[in-house]
Amino acid sequence: MSETTSPYREYARHIGLWIIAIALIFVAWELVLVVTGLPAYVIPSPAKAIGVIFDNIPLMQQLTWQTLGETFWGYVVGAILGVVLAVIMSQVPIIHRLLYPALVTSQAVPIVAIAAPLVIIFGFGLTPKLIIVAWIVFFPVVVNVLDGLGSVDQDQVNLARLLGGTRLRTFMIVRLPACIGPLFSGLKIGACYAVTGAVIGEWTASSHIGLGTYLLTANAQMNTAGVYGAMLLLTAIGIGSFLLVVIVEHFATPWRTRMTAPGYFGGNVPTSTSTQKV
Structure with missing residues (x-):
């Protein structure tokens, strides 16, 4: 029987590559300090930046949860609105x-410029921050889902309708699966940038202290280690959000990692044309 790579071995390899990549970043950071000789008030060492986090765990935990909550709920709102609008736009030309031109135009407006009117309309609080995060996540989801729905082979749609499929059933069986890959591409892009929206929201419309406001305060106090510590936590939120979407994608699209995929009407559909010799 031909040997296939264990999925667990693949997961371990990917995790190992992530760990190596992060370690190389810290090594490069340390090398910059050694080569340039920059003082700690300009660029602290990685150990000092991480030390600030562990020395202030209760505060950093509270700040992280605040920013994480803003990022998560804004991301969910933006993703849902993006999918719904993309489906509507694909069905109603x-x-x-x-x-579509209005969506493109809206993305040309700097997000910082949008934050000020949101504060005037909604005041300081959670709502402006959620809108800012959703605004950032919304566009890549809409565009990717639209591209996925628009890439469906029209012959497949016609065949499904010829076989008696209703418009809804044809959409669920033919069109919707075609946009799953592009959907997760948009979700992964949004996951990387959602935390940026949360930070901008905290800078412009915050009534609660989060990592973004802490970063500004630390910068004003010349607490460079605190600035870099907050930056590391924000980076961890972005990376964690991306990896979470990747995990969801793995379970939502099992046919990408299995030899067979569940068919629409029961049974398994082979996804590989190669034969196995016993």
Whole structure:
């Protein structure tokens, strides 16, 4: 029987590569300090930046949960609105033609410029921050889902309708699976940038202290180690969000890692044309 690579071995390899990549970043950081001789008030060592986090665990934990909550809920709102609007636009061409230019135009407006009017309308609090995060996540999800729905082979759609499929059933069986890959591409892009929206929201519309506001305070106090410590936590949130979407994608698309995929009407559909010799 031909040998196949164990999925657990693949997971271990990917995790190992991530660990190596992160370790190389810290090594490069330390080398910059050694080569340039920059003082600690300009660039602290990785040990000092990490030390600030562990020396202030209760505070850092509270700040991280605050920023993480803003990132998560804004991300969920942006992703849901993006998927719903993309489906509507794909099914109603006139809405697509009317809204698509407006969506592109909205992304040309700097997000910082949008934050100020949001504060005037909604005041300081959670709402402006959620809108800012959702605004950032929304666009890549809409565009990727639209591209996925638009890439469906029309012959497959016609065949499904010829076999008696209703418009809804044709959408669920033919169109929707075609956009799963692009959907997760948009979700992964949004996951990387969602924390940026949360930080911008904290800078402009925050009534609660989070990592973004702590970063500004530490910068004003010339607490460089605190600035870099907050930056490390924000980076960890971004990386963690990305990896979480990757994990969800793995379980939502098992046919990418298995030899067979569940069929729509029961049974398994082979995903590989290669034969195995026993």
